[in-house]
Amino acid sequence: MMPAVFLFVLFTTPAYAYLDPGTGSIVAQVIIAAMLGVLFQGKMLWRRLRGFVAAMYHRRKP
Numbered sequence: 001m002m003p004a005v006f007l008f009v010l011f012t013t014p015a016y017a018y019l020d021p022g023t024g025s026i027v028a029q030v031i032i033a034a035m036l037g038v039l040f041q042g043k044m045l046w047r048r049l050r051g052f053v054a055a056m057y058h059r060r061k062p
Helices: 002-009 021-057
Strands: none
Touching: none
16 A cells, blocks of 8 residues: 555646635635534534433423
8 A cells, every 4th residue: 555655646747737716715615614514413413412311301290
């Protein structure tokens, strides 16, 4: 595995690609959206867990 990575890095050629200024903002938006998505999922999981625990302790006695 290591020799393959070494050869890949050793024999690379320039891509001559152009990244316009908008590319950085798109990458930043994707990163921010991913972080907000993870936070939202964590919030929803926390609410479900809290509701489950509350339901366990607040059961009505017959």
